[in-house]
Amino acid sequence: MRTIKLYIAGKVSKNSFFGTHYWRDDIVATLSQLTDYSFDLLDPTRTGIDQSDPMTVFQNDCRLIQACDLFFVYLSDDISVGGSQEILIAKYLQKPVIGLAPRGGKFNGSTKEFFGQVVKDYKDPFVFSTCDFVCETIDEVAATIDGALTIQPKTLAIIDDALQA
Numbered sequence: 001m002r003t004i005k006l007y008i009a010g011k012v013s014k015n016s017f018f019g020t021h022y023w024r025d026d027i028v029a030t031l032s033q034l035t036d037y038s039f040d041l042l043d044p045t046r047t048g049i050d051q052s053d054p055m056t057v058f059q060n061d062c063r064l065i066q067a068c069d070l071f072f073v074y075l076s077d078d079i080s081v082g083g084s085q086e087i088l089i090a091k092y093l094q095k096p097v098i099g100l101a102p103r104g105g106k107f108n109g110s111t112k113e114f115f116g117q118v119v120k121d122y123k124d125p126f127v128f129s130t131c132d133f134v135c136e137t138i139d140e141v142a143a144t145i146d147g148a149l150t151i152q153p154k155t156l157a158i159i160d161d162a163l164q165a
Contacts (some may be wrong), residue, residue: 001036001037003037003038004037004038004040004069004145005039005042005068005070005151006028006031006040006041006068006069006070007042007044007065007067007071007072007090008028008041008042008043008073008074009049009071009074009086009087010024010075010083011076011079011080012024018096023076024041025041030138030142031138031141031142031145034139034142034143035145038056038150042067042068044060044061044064047064047143058120060073061086062089065086065089065090065095066093068090069153070145070149071086071087071095071096071097071098072098072141073086073087073097074099074100075100075101075102075105076102076105077105084126085133087130088125088130088156091154091156091158092156094153095153096132096149096151096153097130097131097148098132098133098134098135098141098144098148099131100135100137101124101134101135101136102137103136107124108122108124108127109121109122123131129158129162130158131154132151132154133147
């Protein structure tokens with residue numbers, strides 16, 4: 001059984017959608033059951049660093065992302081700015097990114113109104129442009145892992161491509 005170093009980005013506050021700081025453990029347990037992989041969780045909430053020092057937190061997260069084989073972000077409706085920044089760090093470091101954006105949530109499949117235009121089945125452009133894969137369920141995430149580990153991940157070149165389009 002292959003072990004994958006997995007970084008999981010998402011809410012840190014226990015007052016989030018998940019109701020706990022340690023929801024990442026449940027994700028790893030589920031992925032372990034659904035795949036032929038074991039996971040070494042690189043958990044930014046369990047490093048013991050001084051959370052009051054922004055640079056220390058940033059440096060720690062950068063190092064954890066650099067060490068991972070696979071970057072996973074849970075795009076809950078209450079995710080904060082850190083998750084989106086971590087996606088870009090992963091792209092800078094050329095890591096494959098799987099985003100879990102539940103169907104009907106604010107990032108995937110909801111109906112949005114922009115300046116009088118109603119967009120049905122909305123796909124957040126920053127999520128769908130930067131993630132290598134966007135999944136709607138944890139089962140879909142599990143089925144995507146093999147492909148994510150073998151692709152050439154998107155890089156920050158997506159920004160240059162967008163500017164030249």
